[in-house]
Amino acid sequence: MAHTSQDTEGGPPARGRWSAFRQSPFWPATVLVLILAAAAGLFAGSYTYSMANPTPRLIPTAVVGSYERAGGQAYLLGLEKALDTSVKVHPYRTRAAAHEAIEQQEVFAVFELREDGRRAVLDVSGASGSSVAELLAQTAPAVGEKLGVQVTVRDVNPLQEGDPRGLAIFYISLAAVIIGFVGAIQLSVHARSLTPVERILFTVAYALLGGFAIAATVDWLLGALDLPFAESWLILALTMFVSGMVFTMFNTLFGRWAMLPTWGLMVIIGNPSSGGAVSWPLLPSPLGLIGRWLPPGASVNAQHTAVYFQGHQHAFPFLVLAGWALLSCAVFWVWRHRHPGGREKDPSEAGTEATGS
Numbered sequence: 001m002a003h004t005s006q007d008t009e010g011g012p013p014a015r016g017r018w019s020a021f022r023q024s025p026f027w028p029a030t031v032l033v034l035i036l037a038a039a040a041g042l043f044a045g046s047y048t049y050s051m052a053n054p055t056p057r058l059i060p061t062a063v064v065g066s067y068e069r070a071g072g073q074a075y076l077l078g079l080e081k082a083l084d085t086s087v088k089v090h091p092y093r094t095r096a097a098a099h100e101a102i103e104q105q106e107v108f109a110v111f112e113l114r115e116d117g118r119r120a121v122l123d124v125s126g127a128s129g130s131s132v133a134e135l136l137a138q139t140a141p142a143v144g145e146k147l148g149v150q151v152t153v154r155d156v157n158p159l160q161e162g163d164p165r166g167l168a169i170f171y172i173s174l175a176a177v178i179i180g181f182v183g184a185i186q187l188s189v190h191a192r193s194l195t196p197v198e199r200i201l202f203t204v205a206y207a208l209l210g211g212f213a214i215a216a217t218v219d220w221l222l223g224a225l226d227l228p229f230a231e232s233w234l235i236l237a238l239t240m241f242v243s244g245m246v247f248t249m250f251n252t253l254f255g256r257w258a259m260l261p262t263w264g265l266m267v268i269i270g271n272p273s274s275g276g277a278v279s280w281p282l283l284p285s286p287l288g289l290i291g292r293w294l295p296p297g298a299s300v301n302a303q304h305t306a307v308y309f310q311g312h313q314h315a316f317p318f319l320v321l322a323g324w325a326l327l328s329c330a331v332f333w334v335w336r337h338r339h340p341g342g343r344e345k346d347p348s349e350a351g352t353e354a355t356g357s
Contacts, residue, residue: 035260039260039263039268042264042268043267043268046268046269046272049272049284057085057086057281057282057283057284057288058085058086058088058281059083059085059086059087059088059108059109059132059136059281060088060090060106060107060108060281061076061087061088061089061090061107061108061109061110061111062090062091062092062098062101062102062107062109062110062111063076063089063090063091063092063098063110063111063112064091064092064093064094064095064097064098064110064111064112065112065113065114066113066114066117071113071117071118071147071149072111072113072117072120074147075111075113075120075143075144075147075149075151076089076111078143078146078147079139079140079143082139082142082143083135083139090106090107092110095110095112098110098123099123099156102123102125102128102156102157103157103309103311103312104309104312105128105305105309105312105314108124108125108128108129108132108133108136108279108281109122109123109124109125109132109133109136110122110123110156111123113149117149118148118149118150119149119150119151119152120144120149120150120151120152121151121152121154122136122140122151122152122153122154123153123154123155123156124136124137124153124154124155124156125155125156125157126155126157126158126159126166127157127158127159127166127304127308127309128157128279128308129166129275129279129280129281129282130159130165130166130279131166131278131279131282132279132281132282133155135282136153137153137155140153141153157308157309159308160224160225160226160307160308162222162223162224162225162226163224163225167276167277168218168224168225169225169276169300169303169304169307170274170276170277170300171276172214172215172218172225172236172303173236173239173274173276173296173299173300173303174271174276174296175214176210176211176214176236176239176240176243176299177239177240177243177266177267177270177271177295177296177299178243178266178267179210179240179243180207180210180239180240180241180242180243180244180247181243181244181246181247181262181266183203183206183207183210183240183244184203184243184244184245184247184248184251185247185259187199187202187203187244188248188251188340188341191341192340192341192342193341193342193343194341194342194343195342195343196332196333196336196339196342199248199339199341200245200329200332203241203244203245203248204241206240206244207237207238207240207241207244208237210236210237210240211233211234211235211236211237211238211239211240212233212237214236215227215229215232215233215236219232225307226307227306227307228306228307228310231306231313232303232306232307235299235302235303235306236299236303238299238318238321238322238325239295239296239299239321241325242295242321242324242325242328243266243295245324245325245328245329245332246262246265246266246295246324246328247259247262248328248332248339249327249328249329249331249332250262251339251340252331252332252335252336252338252339253331253335253338255338255340256340265294266294266295266296269287269290269294270291270294270295270296270297271296272287272291273287273288273290273291273294273296273297274291274294274296274297274299274300274301275288275291275292275297275300275301275304276296276300276304280292292316292317292320293320294320295320295321295324297317297320298316298317298318298320298321298324299317299321301314301316301317302314302317302318302321305317
């Protein structure tokens, strides 16, 4: 009895205080503080890990001419040693075939050793990856000087004048990704009464308008990129729609905590591994593989090809975006009853259904 009196005088027991804390507004606020701190560390860590010190892992390179001679083999080995990476050799009979491989984005450079063995030409493609091209342009002549080979470096597919670092595509794709899921969040907050069909249609609407606004701003207003407008608009709109529906899918599955998996998938993992800021050969190998299968990477891939390799577009990035769109819409539709919001049926409709039954 004395113990009970002490508890009463000193306040509620520990279990009671914990229960009261869980019921107070301080509980979700505390959880959010911890989540935001962890998210800040993960965000900084993911971008630093992938972008702060880009190191080549494997550089696909086309070779033509007499590269199989001792001088050519020695030069490629020296280049590998200087770069501390593997130069994956793809032999081609003609320079035209090798340059077609660049257009198909199968290789990043073309190496040709002249017949005399003392001169070589290295054609790089800035549009394939500015960081890779810059690294090769810096390293190739130095390696040639050590081996007594005069190396001429040429950029056969340079970046556009308004995009000297090759980052504009990354930025416009990033804008589409972030505004895409922010738009879905705002629909959930300010238009909660939308039905599932209406929610999907309004996601399509802001994706189309948002994609147009991004493309028009970057091309017409700023002149930073000369876009193939219709194709770029389609890619940006599809990216925004996918991003919005990914959040909607997670909102259906996890409710108010949907921002966590959305941010993790699209921003912490998806954007650093997209290949937009750092080319895939310079990314840590797991990110280089994963990035192609996530919406940000697919968007950058499709947009990059549309802008710099016109006429050589691949189906793969569009299939990735379409797959994520289908998955997110299907999950949302199947479990739409769990999605917060919506509105009750019209009383007349409910009465009609009741009469019919």
